[in-house]
Amino acid sequence: MTTLELRAVTKRYKKDTVVDDVSLTVADGETLVLFGPSGAGKTVLLRLIAGVVEPEEGQILIDDEDMFDVDAEHRGVGMAFQNFALFPHMSAFDNIASPLTVGKRSVDEIKAGVDRVAKLLKIDHVLHHAPRELSNGQKQRTSLARALAGSPPLLLLDDPLRNVDAKLRFEMRLELPQLLAGQGATVIYVTQDYKEAMALGQRIAVLAEGRIAQIGTPEQIYLSPKTIDIARLFGDPVINCYDVVGQRDDTGVFVELSKQRLSLDDSKANCVDKNSVLGIRPESIKFVPENTPGSIPITIEAETPLNEKVVTLALTEGGREMLISRPSGTVAPTTGNAFVKIDQRALLIFDQTTGENFVDSSEIDVDRGVAA
Amino acid sequence: MEHQSKLETVLRGIALLLVVVFFMFPIFWIFLMSLQTNETILRVPPSINFEPTLSNYRALITGKLETSAASLEINFLQNLWNSVFLSVASVSLALLLGVPAAYAFARHKFKGSEDIAFTLLSFRFAPPLLVLLPLSLYFQKMGLADTYLGLIWVYQLICLPLILWIVRGYFEDISPDIEYAYRVAGHSWFSTFRKIALPLAGPGIAAAGLLAFIFAWNNFIFALVLASADKQPVTVGALAFITASGIQYGQIAAAIVMSIAPTLALALYAQKYLVEGLSLGAVKG
Amino acid sequence: MSDIHLDIKQVDKIYGTANSAVHAVKGLSMAVRRGEITSLLGASGCGKTSTLRMIAGFETVSKGTIKLGGKVLNDLRPVKRNVAMAFEGYSLYPPLTIRDNIAFALKASKLSAKDISDKVHTMADMLEITDILDKHPSSVSGGQQQRASLGRALIRDADLHLLDEPMGQLEPQLRALLRGRIKHYIKENGITAILVTHDQAEANALSDRIAVMEGGYLQQFESPQRLKDQPANLFTGTFVGEPPMNTFSASVDKESDKVRFDLDHGVSLSFDVTDFSADVIEAALALKSVVIGVRPYAIKRDDDGMKATVVANHWLGDQSHIAATLAGQSVILVEHDRAPDKAGDDIFIKLDPDNIHVFNRETGYAVSHGAEIVG
Structure with a gap:
């Protein structure tokens, strides 16, 4: 049983506040992802939890015990680093064994401990190599093995997949949840890749400028981002944003885009008569035949295939750019003029001045999902 | 790389040769001098045609200096031993003090840490003579004049800043994450320093130590003022060859050859470390 | 035949001397059409960068010929090749503002100051760097520097544009949009562009054809779609596509x-x-x-x-x-x-x-x- 609680933790370097009044709790066995652009304070927050950096204010509690007086080596955490941070003068074996050499373990116990994690991570054949002789993928696995070797109840993973190539990253992304679940540890996982965040996090804490901007399940954050900035961080291609003004008539709330009326449900009524930003996910825009009712004419600028999807950059009649995403293998026009229709259930609408979502994320039924 | 023509290769070789000759000629000439008597050295014009003799070396080792006027006792071997002892002891002390200090400066940015580090470096800027006058007065009063301890202490002015600044750069080059990783694995900060930081900064520490050794070895002025003959290193000891009956060029040359031999050997042996350490020091310092 | 613009024939690149030779590029032949966007795709050490450097003239060609617009490039100095390049390390001129960096190559042309200014602004708008035009490279982020460097290359009127890992540092939120805009710009202006990248997503998004390289050899040179549908061998099959092909x-x-x-x-x-x-x-x-x-x-x-x-x-x-x-x-x-x-x-x-x-x-x-x- 390991829980983690941060209470109003603040860290300053000279005048810069890099972690600003962060409070959160992580339940036993949970995987929480700290997600944010670089410079958001994710790594510092992780170091604060590890105890290698001290906060100016606030409390860090592991299993309800205040860690203020507890040094890093006594906190019982395992940590993996973005740059792997392997000890270059030790073999992979000695690297992995480093959490086991404290205390009075026998040589056999240490060996058994190393073998356990080495098998788990499939690096038992490279244990005698020095770090510089390992491939990037093997380094990454060695660094993970080292973090796991001591069976720490709290695992801190600082963007461990950032420095491996796309293929390995993808493989590890699929492999990691099972691996972590097998350890029974509580995990804090730092990343700036939204896909990793959504794949690995039971919950995601979105950090921006040292503060927690939103914390919730991947579904809550993707379907109901608290601000326009958060909406723009999740999704590739990025969400389309258009300045609009909310309107209402007899039939309900709506906005206009390219002279087309887009209906909004009543939960978004707060946008009426307000300068707003309409957010349209590229995958909720579909190509339709000419003259389909409610369709918007566009001119295709360029088509850029992406992983298993095709992204089209188009201009609306008003000259506004629109990114459209469709599954690979589906047929659609690739040049010239075309027509699209927007799935109105998936629309997001934000206050233009504050950037905040007009709909409180707690009111959203996240299981509704995006339109099929 | 661009392809090179034959001509280019030859021209490059000639240019390199010129540079080598320019730098090595004095040493080569001194070596020749050390194998000649004063008479052949002072011939005009100089010639490389002579009967080599080991008499200069013999005189240094036996300690008997025969000149046309008189026979002098010269304790050159004692000077050589002094050089070795003073340099080794000074560098050892400087490493003992400087390496932990360098680590502290590299890892803990406290208020004024930059100022303190710079102050330590600034000891190297002051002209030694400026320091020497008050220092010799203090040393007289404290009984440190003409002692090994006093000299070793003063030699810290040479060694400590050098070691501090070079080694600090090396420590700064070690990613903090590597040390964090060891800490988090359950090890104290001291064992992290011993098992991680020290071995990784090893080449830097070796380079800094070597460089400090060479500087200490070559020092002249401190020992000249603060010590008497039996504590003086070779650099000062060579003065004894300026005798009433003239300058003993042959013996001076032999003394130079014998005194630069150890540092030259060391420098050649550790060339790689030296270059690395120096260039890093230059960038970081 | 006339539309072949860049013609690489049986090119080898060998580094070092006879006894310690590194054979970086082996018998590379490929023909790029005018107005085509081509990617050299591969992991580090596959020979793509050596190829790029030979085309740019930073490396000599050990064997074979490289022709651009019918003219043999082999012995031509880089400045004479009329090739624009965006470097992986950006290589912006530090003392110049972003604006002057982008305008740099235009200064030598016969364009009026106003035309240059207009061109720079159009480019800056496309790359979303209008607000940093008067800043110096050192005071903007890596992603912004990369966009400026890309702008400096694209604005030039050259026979060939070489883009070395041009979008690796781009902010994720801008990536899809800029890919679309840049592809459109290149096509509109009839630019012949060669990208060097290790990122297959980038190659797929931008290219008309992709040259997959591995171990110094050209593995396959095809359109992104055909690479996916008809991989020549297991290497290209598993290298191109994310998630990767199941085997x-x-x-x-x-x-x-x-x-x-x-x-x-x-x-x-x-x-x-x-x-x-x-x-x-x-x-x-x-x-x-x-x-x-x-x-x-x-x-x-x-x-x-x-x-x-x-x-x-x-x-x-x-x-x-x-x-x-x-x-x-x-x-x-x-x-x-x-x-x-x-x-x-x-x-x-x-x-x-x-x-x-x-x-x-x-x-x-x-x-x-x-x-x-x-x-």
Whole structure:
């Protein structure tokens, strides 16, 4: 049983506040992802939890015990680093064994401990190599093995997949949840890749400028981002944003885009008569035949295939750019003029001045999902 | 790389040769001098045609200096031993003090840490003579004049800043994450320093130590003022060859050859470390 | 023939001397058409950067010829080649503002100051760097520097544009938009561009054709679509595409009207003989042991299909990536709706014969794509 609680933790370097009044709790066995652009304070927050950096204010509690007086080596955490941070003068074996050499373990116990994690991570054949002789993928696995070797109840993973190539990253992304679940540890996982965040996090804490901007399940954050900035961080291609003004008539709330009326449900009524930003996910825009009712004419600028999807950059009649995403293998026009229709259930609408979502994320039924 | 023509290769070789000759000629000439008597050295014009003799070396080792006027006792071997002892002891002390200090400066940015580090470096800027006058007065009063301890202490002015600044750069080059990783694995900060930081900064520490050794070895002025003959290193000891009956060029040359031999050997042996350490020091310092 | 713009013929690049030679590029031949966007794609050390440097003139050509617009480049100095380049390390001039950096190459042209200013602004708008035009490179982010460097190269009127890892540092939110805009710009202006990248997503997004390189050899030079549909060998098949192609080692057998691929753990894929052309079956049977590859999107659910156990199901907002074990190996599916499966669930899947690639297990060469044999 390991829980983690941060209470109003603040860290300053000279005048810069890099972690600003962060409070959160992580339940036993949970995987929480700290997600944010670089410079958001994710790594510092992780170091604060590890105890290698001290906060100016606030409390860090592991299993309800205040860690203020507890040094890093006594906190019982395992940590993996973005740059792997392997000890270059030790073999992979000695690297992995480093959490086991404290205390009075026998040589056999240490060996058994190393073998356990080495098998788990499939690096038992490279244990005698020095770090510089390992491939990037093997380094990454060695660094993970080292973090796991001591069976720490709290695992801190600082963007461990950032420095491996796309293929390995993808493989590890699929492999990691099972691996972590097998350890029974509580995990804090730092990343700036939204896909990793959504794949690995039971919950995601979105950090921006040292503060927690939103914390919730991947579904809550993707379907109901608290601000326009958060909406723009999740999704590739990025969400389309258009300045609009909310309107209402007899039939309900709506906005206009390219002279087309887009209906909004009543939960978004707060946008009426307000300068707003309409957010349209590229995958909720579909190509339709000419003259389909409610369709918007566009001119295709360029088509850029992406992983298993095709992204089209188009201009609306008003000259506004629109990114459209469709599954690979589906047929659609690739040049010239075309027509699209927007799935109105998936629309997001934000206050233009504050950037905040007009709909409180707690009111959203996240299981509704995006339109099929 | 661009392809090179034959001509280019030859021209490059000639240019390199010129540079080598320019730098090595004095040493080569001194070596020749050390194998000649004063008479052949002072011939005009100089010639490389002579009967080599080991008499200069013999005189240094036996300690008997025969000149046309008189026979002098010269304790050159004692000077050589002094050089070795003073340099080794000074560098050892400087490493003992400087390496932990360098680590502290590299890892803990406290208020004024930059100022303190710079102050330590600034000891190297002051002209030694400026320091020497008050220092010799203090040393007289404290009984440190003409002692090994006093000299070793003063030699810290040479060694400590050098070691501090070079080694600090090396420590700064070690990613903090590597040390964090060891800490988090359950090890104290001291064992992290011993098992991680020290071995990784090893080449830097070796380079800094070597460089400090060479500087200490070559020092002249401190020992000249603060010590008497039996504590003086070779650099000062060579003065004894300026005798009433003239300058003993042959013996001076032999003394130079014998005194630069150890540092030259060391420098050649550790060339790689030296270059690395120096260039890093230059960038970081 | 006249539309061949850049013609690389039998080019080798050998570094070092005879006794310690590194053979970086081996017998590379490729022809790039005018107005085409081409990518040199590969992992580090595959020879793509050496090729780029030879075209730019920073490296000599050890063997073979490189022609641009009919003119042999081999012995021409870089400045004489009229090639614009965006460097991986940006290489912006530090004392100049971003504006002057972008305008730099135009200063020598006969354009008026106003024309230059207009061009710079259009470029800056496209690359979203208008607000930093008067800043110096050192005071802007890496992503902004990269965009400025790209702008400096694209604004030039050159015979060829070389872009070395041009978008690696771009902010994720801008990536899709800028890819679209840049591709449009290149096409509008009739630019011939060669990208060097290790990122297959970038190559796919921007290129008309991709030259996949590995070990100094050109593996395949095809359009992104054909690379995916008809990989020449196992290397390109698994290198291009994310999630990667699923591969299984199998032995081939034929029983009356069925072809059977036996995987491990007693799992077999059985197809009607009529699903494949006769020569495919003949070739596969002759090999006996093959590797079969199936792209993630080509694996469909089917209640009568094979049982696989879900290991992970990741919903990414617009796609679900499902990993499952089949025959003791990992198989990956991509679905565009949100999939409900949890780890441990059983799913039933079917492999569409039209989307099965058969490779020679020993050589890695492709034997067939779908029903058709590789000619």
